[in-house]
Amino acid sequence: MPELLEFNNVSKVYSRGLISQTSTVALSNLYLKLKEDQPTIVTVAGESGSGKTTLAMLLLGFIPPTSGQILYHGQDINTLKGEEKIRFRREVQAVFQDPFSVFNPFYTVDHLLTVPIKKFKLAKSKSEARDRMVESLRAVGLHPQDILGRFPHQLSGGQRQRINVARALLLQPRLLVADEPVSMVDASLRANILETLRSLQSDYGVTIIYITHDLTTAYHIARSIIVLYHGAVMEAGDIDTVIKSPQHPYTKLLIDSIPWPDINRRWGATEIKAQESETEDRSPGCKFYARCPFAMEKCKFAPPLFRISEFQAASCYLYEQHSPVEAERLSELLPV
Amino acid sequence: MTPIMKIINLQVSYYTDSGRARALDGVSLSLEPGEKLGLVGESGSGKSTMALAMMRMIKPPGRIEGGQVIVGGTDLTALSDDEMLKARLSKISYIPQGAMNSLNPVMRIGAQMVDAIRAHNHSISGSEMEELCLQTLESVDLKRSVFRMYAHELSGGMKQRVCIAIGVLLKPQMIIADEPTSALDVVTQRQVMETIDRVQDKIGAAVILIGHDMGLMAQFVDKVAVMYAGRLMEVSHVREMFTDPKHPYAQALIKSLPNLDNKGIFQGIPGMAPALLRLPRGCAFHPRCEHMMEICQSVRPDLIPLTDGREVSCHLYSEAN
Amino acid sequence: MTSATITLSEFQQPSRLTLLFRYLRRNISLVVGLFIILGLVAFTVIGFLTLDTKDAYPLSAKARQPPSLEYPFGTDFFGRDLYAAMVVGMWQTALIGVLAGAIGTFIGVVLGFTSAYFGGLIDGGIKGVCQVLTPIPVFLIQVVIAGSLDKRSVTIYTMALIVVLLSWMGPTLVIRSQVLSMKERQFVSVAKLSGLGDGGIIFGEMLPNLLPFIAAAFVGQVFSAVFASFYLAVVGLGPLREPLLGNTIWAAQTQGAFFNGWWWWPLAPAVAMVLILSSLALINMGLDELANPRVRRTE
Numbered sequence: 001m002p003e004l005l006e007f008n009n010v011s012k013v014y015s016r017g018l019i020s021q022t023s024t025v026a027l028s029n030l031y032l033k034l035k036e037d038q039p040t041i042v043t044v045a046g047e048s049g050s051g052k053t054t055l056a057m058l059l060l061g062f063i064p065p066t067s068g069q070i071l072y073h074g075q076d077i078n079t080l081k082g083e084e085k086i087r088f089r090r091e092v093q094a095v096f097q098d099p100f101s102v103f104n105p106f107y108t109v110d111h112l113l114t115v116p117i118k119k120f121k122l123a124k125s126k127s128e129a130r131d132r133m134v135e136s137l138r139a140v141g142l143h144p145q146d147i148l149g150r151f152p153h154q155l156s157g158g159q160r161q162r163i164n165v166a167r168a169l170l171l172q173p174r175l176l177v178a179d180e181p182v183s184m185v186d187a188s189l190r191a192n193i194l195e196t197l198r199s200l201q202s203d204y205g206v207t208i209i210y211i212t213h214d215l216t217t218a219y220h221i222a223r224s225i226i227v228l229y230h231g232a233v234m235e236a237g238d239i240d241t242v243i244k245s246p247q248h249p250y251t252k253l254l255i256d257s258i259p260w261p262d263i264n265r266r267w268g269a270t271e272i273k274a275q276e277s278e279t280e281d282r283s284p285g286c287k288f289y290a291r292c293p294f295a296m297e298k299c300k301f302a303p304p305l306f307r308i309s310e311f312q313a314a315s316c317y318l319y320e321q322h323s324p325v326e327a328e329r330l331s332e333l334l335p336v
Numbered sequence: 337m338t339p340i341m342k343i344i345n346l347q348v349s350y351y352t353d354s355g356r357a358r359a360l361d362g363v364s365l366s367l368e369p370g371e372k373l374g375l376v377g378e379s380g381s382g383k384s385t386m387a388l389a390m391m392r393m394i395k396p397p398g399r400i401e402g403g404q405v406i407v408g409g410t411d412l413t414a415l416s417d418d419e420m421l422k423a424r425l426s427k428i429s430y431i432p433q434g435a436m437n438s439l440n441p442v443m444r445i446g447a448q449m450v451d452a453i454r455a456h457n458h459s460i461s462g463s464e465m466e467e468l469c470l471q472t473l474e475s476v477d478l479k480r481s482v483f484r485m486y487a488h489e490l491s492g493g494m495k496q497r498v499c500i501a502i503g504v505l506l507k508p509q510m511i512i513a514d515e516p517t518s519a520l521d522v523v524t525q526r527q528v529m530e531t532i533d534r535v536q537d538k539i540g541a542a543v544i545l546i547g548h549d550m551g552l553m554a555q556f557v558d559k560v561a562v563m564y565a566g567r568l569m570e571v572s573h574v575r576e577m578f579t580d581p582k583h584p585y586a587q588a589l590i591k592s593l594p595n596l597d598n599k600g601i602f603q604g605i606p607g608m609a610p611a612l613l614r615l616p617r618g619c620a621f622h623p624r625c626e627h628m629m630e631i632c633q634s635v636r637p638d639l640i641p642l643t644d645g646r647e648v649s650c651h652l653y654s655e656a657n
Numbered sequence: 658m659t660s661a662t663i664t665l666s667e668f669q670q671p672s673r674l675t676l677l678f679r680y681l682r683r684n685i686s687l688v689v690g691l692f693i694i695l696g697l698v699a700f701t702v703i704g705f706l707t708l709d710t711k712d713a714y715p716l717s718a719k720a721r722q723p724p725s726l727e728y729p730f731g732t733d734f735f736g737r738d739l740y741a742a743m744v745v746g747m748w749q750t751a752l753i754g755v756l757a758g759a760i761g762t763f764i765g766v767v768l769g770f771t772s773a774y775f776g777g778l779i780d781g782g783i784k785g786v787c788q789v790l791t792p793i794p795v796f797l798i799q800v801v802i803a804g805s806l807d808k809r810s811v812t813i814y815t816m817a818l819i820v821v822l823l824s825w826m827g828p829t830l831v832i833r834s835q836v837l838s839m840k841e842r843q844f845v846s847v848a849k850l851s852g853l854g855d856g857g858i859i860f861g862e863m864l865p866n867l868l869p870f871i872a873a874a875f876v877g878q879v880f881s882a883v884f885a886s887f888y889l890a891v892v893g894l895g896p897l898r899e900p901l902l903g904n905t906i907w908a909a910q911t912q913g914a915f916f917n918g919w920w921w922w923p924l925a926p927a928v929a930m931v932l933i934l935s936s937l938a939l940i941n942m943g944l945d946e947l948a949n950p951r952v953r954r955t956e
Contacts, residue, residue, distance in 0.1 A: 047521040048492065062846065089852050101843040106865040112847070115861075119852030156608070157379060186378040186548055188592055188605040213521040216551070257526040259551030261593040263578055267526055267555055 002074030004207060005059070005175060007032040009327075010068035012054050012231075026054040027231045029068070033331040034175070036073075039205040040336040041198070043218040043239060045254070046228035052211045054231075056177045059209065060094055072175075090120045093173040095197075097180035099160035103152035109163055110148050116171055136166040140196050158189040165196050172204055179211045194221050215258055219243050224311070224334035227251050230287040233305065236333045237312030248314035250288045286315070294318060311335050339366040340509055340542045346403035348382075348389050350612075351396075357612035359385040359398065361566040364639065367542045369509070372533075374553035374574070375546045376589070377563035378609055383546045384433075386563070387514045390544075391430050392420050408509045426456050429503040431532075433515040436495030439487040445498055446483035452502055472501045475538065476531050493524035497531055507539045514546045529556050550593055554578060562586045565610050565620035568639055572646040582648045584625045619651065627652055687943025693936035697747060697929075704744030712741035713900040724921050731921040733905070734912045742900035743925050749813050749901055750883055750933065757817040757824070757882035762875040764821075765828025770859060772829070773836035784833070787826040795823045799885060803894035811896045813886075820885045828874040835870050839863050873944040880937040887930055902926040 010030045015023040028051075034042070044052045057063045058070055061077045069076050072088055080088050096102055103112060113133045116122070123129035134144040140162040152160060161181065168176055178197060182190040198221045200206040212218050218225065218239065225239040227250065235248040246252045257267065285300035286292070292299070298317055305327065306319040313325055313333050325333065348360040359382045367373050377383045388394050390405050392412060405412045407428050415423060424430070432438060440448055449469040453460065460468075470480045476497040487495060496516060503511055513532060517525040533556065536543050545557055553560050553574065560577040562569045562585065570583040581587045588605045607624035610616055616623055622632040631651050639649040681688050711717055715735035722732040730739035772783040802819050803811065839845065840863075848862045889895055890903025893911070897904060909923040 047523055060846075060850065062849070086852060089850060093850055094847075096843055096847070098843060102847045104844040104848075104862055104866065112851075115848065115853065116851035119857075158608075187550065188378060188589065191592055215522070253523060257523045259522075259525070259529075259549060259555045261551040261554045261578065261590075263554050263575055267530070 002036070003033050003071070004036040004073065005032070005034040006069075006071040006074075007058075008069045008071065010058060010065045010070060012051075012058060012063070013066045025231045027051040027058070029327060030055070030233070031328045031330050032226075034207050035336070036174075038336040039201050039207045040224065040334075041201050041208040041210055041222040042334060043210045043212065043215075043222040043225040044228060045212060045215060045218060045225055047213055047254075049230060050213075050228040051231035052213075052228055053179065055228075056094065056179050056209070056211055059175075059177055060092060061088070086120070090116075090171065091174040092177070093168055093171050093175075094177040094179065095161075095164050095168055095181045097183055099157045099164060099184060100152060102164060103160065105152060108149055108151055109155065109160070112163060112167055113170060116167070120171070122170070132170060133166075136170040137163070139169055140166045141192055142166070158185050161185050161189070161193060162196075165193055168206075169196070169200065169204075173206060176200065176206050176208045177211065178208055180213075181210075182217055183212070183214060190217060197221060215243060215254065216260075223336060226330070226334070227254070232287045232302070233315060233327075233330065234288065235312070235314040236305070236330060237309075238335045241309070241312045247308055247312065247319060248288075248316050249292050249294055249318075251314070253291075286317075305330070305333075307333070340369040340371075340408055341365075341367040342404075342406045343386075343390070344404045344406070346386070346389055346405065347401040348385050348394060348398060349401055350398045352613070355613045358566050358615060359612055360389060361615070362403070363563075363566075363568050364403075365561060365568070365571070367510070367544070369542055370536075370540050371559065372536070372543045372545065372557040374557035374560045375544055375563060376548060376550060376553060376560060378548060380565075380609055380612065381563040382566040382612075383563050384514055385566075387430065387512045387544070387546055390512060391424060391428065393430075422456060425452060425503070425508060426506040427508055428510045428512065429506075429508040431496075431499050431503045431511065431513040431516045433518055435499035435516060436487070436490075436492055436519070439495055439498065441487050443486075444483070445485055445487065445490075449483075449502055449505060452505055456506055468505065469501075472505050473498075475504070475535055476501045477527075491524075492520055493527055496520065496524075496528050500528070500532055500535060504535050504539055504541070508541055511536060511541050511543045512546070513543060515548075516545075517552070518547070525552075532556075550578075550589065562589070565615055566612060567620055567636075568647075568649060569621065570646070570648045570650075571639070576644070576646060582642070582646065582653065583650050584627050584652075585621050619649075684943050684946055686939040687947070690936045690939030690941075690943055693932055694940065697932060697936070701744055701747045701751070704740070705748070708738075708741050708744065710741060710745050712738035713745040714898070717741075721919060723919075730925045731919075733908065733919070733922050734914075735908070737900060739905075739922065739925055742905060743902075743929060746900040746902045746905065746926065747929060747933075749899055750886060753813050753817045753820070753886045754879040754883040756814070757820040757885075758875050758879035760817070760821045761825045761878040761882070762828050762871060764825040765832050765874055765878075766871060768825075768829045769832025770836055770863075773833045773840060774855070774859060780833075783829065787830050790823065791826050791830075793823065795885075796888070798823060799889060800892070800894065803889050808897065811894070813896055813899060813901070816886050816889065816895060817882065819889070820882045824878060824881050824885075828871075828878060831870065831874055832867065835867055836863060839866065869944060869947050873941060873947075876937060876941045876944060880934065880941060883933060883937065887934075902930050 007030050010027060011025070012027040013023050013025050044055055046052045058065055064078050071077070072092065075084065077088060103109060110133070114129065117129045117132065123132055133148070137144045137147055142159060142162055147155065147159065147163065165181070181197065182193050185193060194217060197208060201208055210218055210222050222239050224237065225242050226233055227235040227242070227248065229250050235242060235246065235251045242251060243255060246255050284302060286302055289295050289299050296317060303315045303317050304324040305313040305315045306322040307313045307325045308319055308322050311333055343363060343365045346360050346363045350357045350359055363386065375383045375386060385394070385398070389400055390412070394400055400413060403413070410423070410427065412420065412423060412428070439445070446466070446469055450465050453465050453468065470483055473480060473482055478494060478497055478501070482490070482494070482498065490498065516532070517528050520528060529552065532543065545553070547553070557574055559571065560574050561571040562583065564585050570581065570586045572581070577586065578590060581590050592605060605624060610620060618634045619632045619637055622628045625632065629651060635651070637649045637651050637654060639647050640654055641647050642653065715737055718728065718732045718736050718738045720732055720734055720736040722728050724731040728738055728740060730743060732738055768783050772780045799819055806815065845858060845862060848858050853861065886895065886901065887903040890901045891907050893907050895901050895904050905926040906923050909919070914920070914922040
């Protein structure tokens with residue numbers, strides 16, 4: 001059986017300028033495999049500019065890769081047509097960060113749910129459609145009578161984001177991309193939304209790619225993690241292991257900078273070397289070189305992933321005593 | 337020590353097509369010089385309105401209906417528009433959310449900084465102004481060359497630090513930072529917060545940090561004030577707020593925070609915050625409170641001081657007294 | 658835990674009519690503009706119902722009469738009943754305006770959408786053509802074209818076409834820039850994820866949101882069309898036989914109306930033109946405020 005999703009040496013490069021071309025590597029040589037019968041939640045973590053949003057856009061087929069292929073059920077998503085394209089669209093969905101902008105201000109919020117029902121033929125009649133909408137709204141803790149028929153600006157951010165999640169529930173995709181789904185939602189509502197996402201995976205068998213820079217929420221729902229920096233994988237593995245004992249200097253910096261709501265765990269263990277310039281790092285070496293407190297000469301050549309344990313690997317020469325893992329085998333590091 | 341800031345019974349309402357929304361319903365707070373206060377609340381709790389009211393930047397259909405804001409001995413609500421203009425930036429400055437979008441894209445950074453100074457002081461010479469700007473840039477960990485750059489040449493974190501620099505140019509007595517790091521990622525956020533900390537320490541200003549991220553509060557502030565539906569629920573020192581919160585809402589907030597020990601256990605707060613147009617009678621939190629008593633439904637609790645210097649507005653404690 | 662959670666459904670939302678009235682109270686230009694236009698429309702309609710349009714043409718009444726009960730606006734040198742002339746003239750002006758306005762707006766919407774949505778060479782092409790044609794002095798070209806036509810083939814329809822020729826670029830560029838920014842909005846991405854194709858997105862998602870802009874562009878086009886027909890007629894390039902407002906003024910001027918003391922002749926069309934143009938301008942301003950929420954005034 002073909003994999004659910006496969007990234008085959010995918011890179012995305014943006015170039016600007018007509019004469020003196022400057023190029024930014026948003027994602028470099030990513031290999032990822034997600035199995036059909038093992039729904040899981042993978043976190044892709046990184047700062048802005050890490051490539052995580054690019055990854056989401058590539059996965060959803062909104063932008064084509066510069067090189068490499070993205071395969072869904074064994075087929076290249078950018079060459080799909082007709083029936084198969086509709087199937088892809090139905091089975092791969094997303095929940096985005098901004099609860100407001102996903103709504104078309106001209107229509108009531110119902111529109112967000114009715115359009116896919118109609119397009120994907122999820123109901124045979126208007127009343128069945130309504131039933132399904134009511135069911136999914138209830139499942140996220142909303143009262144349908146307070147929601148249906150209203151305009152987006154009449155509802156709160158938390159309500160809107162829950163409608164987005166309800167939409168995902170309604171469509172029951174095979175793969176869900178959640179791009180910072182709770183970062184614009186109040187702390188007290190995050191629990192509810194994260195709980196729903198987790199039940200999507202455990203009860204409905206949806207594989208979720210959870211994209212974020214907030215490792216605290218990721219820790220709570222994901223099983224495995226890939227840490228990106230400037231388009232390259234810095235560390236990957238089981239999320240408990242990586243967060244509790246990060247190995248890569250960048251991961252250490254990330255974890256240490258998390259504002260833990262715990263006064264006994266304050267910032268300050270690692271120093272931050274401020275990144276001053278905006279010039280793109282086009283050197284072939286480790287992407288983190290400029291900010292790494294442990295930078296060595298050999299780091300000018302990009303390190304491979306070194307396997308520190310069964311489910312943890314970091315691409316850093318500090319761990320070269322361990323055996324290296326080829327980029328193609330990244331998925332083996334991610335537990336399900 | 338006399339407090340550097342005292343807010344006394346501040347009331348702000350917005351008059352909308354659907355009625356009157358009480359964004360701030362009698363809020364009183366005070367702040368010592370050099371102290372860092374965190375103002376926490378969900379969206380709609382009134383915390384941003386508080387910041388705007390202090391800066392007298394509330395626009396119609398909003399209005400300051402009552403109360404006073406006294407900074408360094410001056411009641412800002414009683415100043416004329418011109419005097420308030422002078423007070424902004426020199427006495428009290430404001431770093432807004434998404435501040436990096438408030439930089440003028442067609443002017444160099446330096447020109448914008450000089451503009452800010454010149455609006456307050458006409459007698460200072462050009463070279464003195466430039467030197468002041470350059471020094472301030474250094475104090476926020478930016479290179480002097482940023483003075484000549486344009487906003488689009490800087491990263492998000494750098495732009496935010498420019499905004500901090502502009503906010504401290506004239507060494508105000510108070511800085512209000514309204515979710516200054518909401519659009520930034522974790523590492524940049526830490527950098528920016530550490531910058532604010534350093535700079536504030538250097539000029540001895542008091543800071544009010546507004547946000548909904550309790551984690552940030554734990555890392556940065558001395559005191560925490562919790563707002564709900566336009567009212568203050570609790571004001572405590574940060575250590576006590578996290579270890580022993582008194583108000584049921586504050587307790588629920590602290591319990592719902594994710595940490596490394598409770599993986600997979602989610603605890604939200606049931607119910608929804610009330611619309612400011614129709615506040616419940618009595619205590620604003622009573623419909624969601626697990627300790628609700630009969631008096632909570634009809635009598636609004638005042639903010640009363642407890643023995644250890646904390647303040648709570650909850651009938652659970654007024655009865656004990 | 659009590660169930661007394663206050664939800665949004667509990668409060669009275671004022672009816673949409675009330676909200677509409679409150680909004681209109683704030684947007685005075687829209688209200689005044691609409692009022693004037695409705696007044697002019699009423700005038701024209703009543704006029705058509707009460708008189709014989711033949712009277713708008715020469716030799717239908719006693720010439721050179723000042724305003725009186727029989728001829729409320731007087732008559733001109735050629736024996737037109739000026740009241741009838743006004744009524745018919747307004748109607749014709751409106752026709753030119755709306756026709757040219759509609760065609761111009763339609764072209765603008767089609768080209769603007771196509772250009773912005775499909776991008777690439779198509780966008781480059783359309784944008785390029787617009788940018789090249791825009792700086793061309795419109796008045797000059799219109800005069801040249803109108804002047805070189807055989808006098809007999811100038812009708813109100815050819816007037817409309819002359820006007821549209823160089824006015825479609827404005828709406829195209831405006832609609833294009835609106836669609837460009839709208840294309841990037843997340844609800845368009847979600848629409849794609851919901852299975853909508855290009856057609857569904859353009860007509861179902863984007864077009865409804867652009868209605869205020871399209872309406873504003875339309876009013877703007879009508880304005881330019883009416884104005885253009887007016888000034889072309891005033892210099893004598895219009896369809897001379899028709900009682901177009903501009904024609905009347907041209908005729909009055911060439912016959913030396915003021916010198917001869919026939920003051921009523923150019924007065925009515927002048928006043929009418931001022932009313933039409935100012936009402937259109939006011940509506941345009943009002944719609945601009947509606948379309949652009951940032952300009953919207955609050956109480």
